[in-house]
Amino acid sequence: MPAVRFDIAAKRPRFLRFAALGPLVLSAIFSLAVLLESGGAVAQTQSRIKDVADFEGIRENLLVGYGLVVGLNGTGDDLDSAVFTRESLIGMLQRMGVNARDEDLDTDNVAAVMITTDLPAFSRQGTRIDVQVSALGDAESLLGGTLLVTPLLGADGEVYAVAQGQVAVAGFSAAGNAETIVKGVPTSGRIANGAIIERELGFELEQMNSIKLALRNPDLTTARRIANAINTFTGETSAHSLDPTTVQVNIPARYNGEAVALMTDIEQLRVQTDQLARVVIDEASGIIVMGENVRISTVAIAQGNLTIRITETPQVSQPNAFSRGGNTEVVDRTDIQVDEDGDKRLAVVPSGISLQELVNGLNALGIGPRDMISILQAIKAAGALQAEIEVL
Numbered sequence: 001m002p003a004v005r006f007d008i009a010a011k012r013p014r015f016l017r018f019a020a021l022g023p024l025v026l027s028a029i030f031s032l033a034v035l036l037e038s039g040g041a042v043a044q045t046q047s048r049i050k051d052v053a054d055f056e057g058i059r060e061n062l063l064v065g066y067g068l069v070v071g072l073n074g075t076g077d078d079l080d081s082a083v084f085t086r087e088s089l090i091g092m093l094q095r096m097g098v099n100a101r102d103e104d105l106d107t108d109n110v111a112a113v114m115i116t117t118d119l120p121a122f123s124r125q126g127t128r129i130d131v132q133v134s135a136l137g138d139a140e141s142l143l144g145g146t147l148l149v150t151p152l153l154g155a156d157g158e159v160y161a162v163a164q165g166q167v168a169v170a171g172f173s174a175a176g177n178a179e180t181i182v183k184g185v186p187t188s189g190r191i192a193n194g195a196i197i198e199r200e201l202g203f204e205l206e207q208m209n210s211i212k213l214a215l216r217n218p219d220l221t222t223a224r225r226i227a228n229a230i231n232t233f234t235g236e237t238s239a240h241s242l243d244p245t246t247v248q249v250n251i252p253a254r255y256n257g258e259a260v261a262l263m264t265d266i267e268q269l270r271v272q273t274d275q276l277a278r279v280v281i282d283e284a285s286g287i288i289v290m291g292e293n294v295r296i297s298t299v300a301i302a303q304g305n306l307t308i309r310i311t312e313t314p315q316v317s318q319p320n321a322f323s324r325g326g327n328t329e330v331v332d333r334t335d336i337q338v339d340e341d342g343d344k345r346l347a348v349v350p351s352g353i354s355l356q357e358l359v360n361g362l363n364a365l366g367i368g369p370r371d372m373i374s375i376l377q378a379i380k381a382a383g384a385l386q387a388e389i390e391v392l
Helices: 023-045 085-093 220-232 257-267 353-363 369-380
Strands: 004-007 012-015 053-055 061-070 110-119 127-136 146-153 158-167 172-175 182-183 190-197 210-215 239-241 246-250 278-282 287-290 298-303 309-312 314-315 329-331 333-341 347-349 388-391
Touching: 061 085, 061 158, 085 110, 110 146, 110 158, 110 190, 146 190, 210 220, 210 257, 220 239, 220 246, 220 257, 278 369, 287 369, 369 388
Parallel strands: 278 388
Antiparallel strands: 004 012, 053 210, 061 110, 061 146, 110 127, 127 190, 146 158, 158 190, 172 182, 210 246, 239 246, 278 287, 298 347, 309 333, 314 329
16 A cells, blocks of 8 residues: 655645555545545534533522621712611611711711622632622712621522622712713722622532533524433433423433532533524614524515705805995705615515525615614515514
8 A cells, every 4th residue: 555644744644656546545535534624614613512501500699788888088978868878877886886866977988888799609608709889879989988797688588698898999080160070980899709608508419310401592403412412422311301491311320429520521512503593683773683594585675765965055145345235144045955766776685595695685785784674674574584583
């Protein structure tokens, strides 16, 4: 057999006896090269299960709390208008043993704020998380403020974390008698590692006999492909799709007590995702997004607008020099132009064209995005657009 040597530096084979290989061998080699190249292209279009689905139980939980930020340099809430800030301040001082109910409180260094954060999945007691601080009243800025101890509640009303710390604000504001400058949002800030987790969520993966995957974009075809990919990997019928969103996987015997290992292996599998043909339209901004599976039937399209342009150019008419009579007056001069777009033509768009051909055909008509929105809606109304239109 003729020798074939590979040039490692160039990453391609170098044939020493090219003519001696024969037409059949050359044809087989070139077919294999095309097959490998096409296989690589298909692999590039596939997505990991980790990127298209979530595992049941592995999710974040929302926490919220109400507290006070102190230490502001005169940029806090007005206690006369912000009643909730005044009552919160009085209640806090009374818990500290200070009777401020009968006193005339007048301070601008306190602001009522709302605290929000996400409780990560499987967070352990004692770990720290970041929190977001947002002013609730009429405070001008939270710059330099310190958040007092604030409990953070979950949807069930239980306390899961406690927040406290120095508020970091990216924006600022400066005001004078004639001008005010504001950069960013000075009434919102963040405390890095500002909350300590006090309660854990009970969810044990080791005791599960089955796991469920939830697709981020529900689709029957994608759900079945995920189940088939998992069954091919495990070598048994352990996964099946329950609906367009859910795929249930029964844990195989060799993964007993090792659900995490099974999840790690599953999330690295690759599948070819499939979606409905959809056209997303945002009429407010004129944005159009079309999926690759959008197809239309044969249709004729014409687009034209009637444009009327009215221009007012008033002129001043005055008498001649040294004239004994006459007055200076303003004379109206109106110019009206009508453009009926007579150069527009009727264009025929054939059926079964690709997305690129559809875009090129619509651009050939010389229309803008907003007119294209009306055309797509008209094509859909005519029954020629084989896609779903979603208007934001």
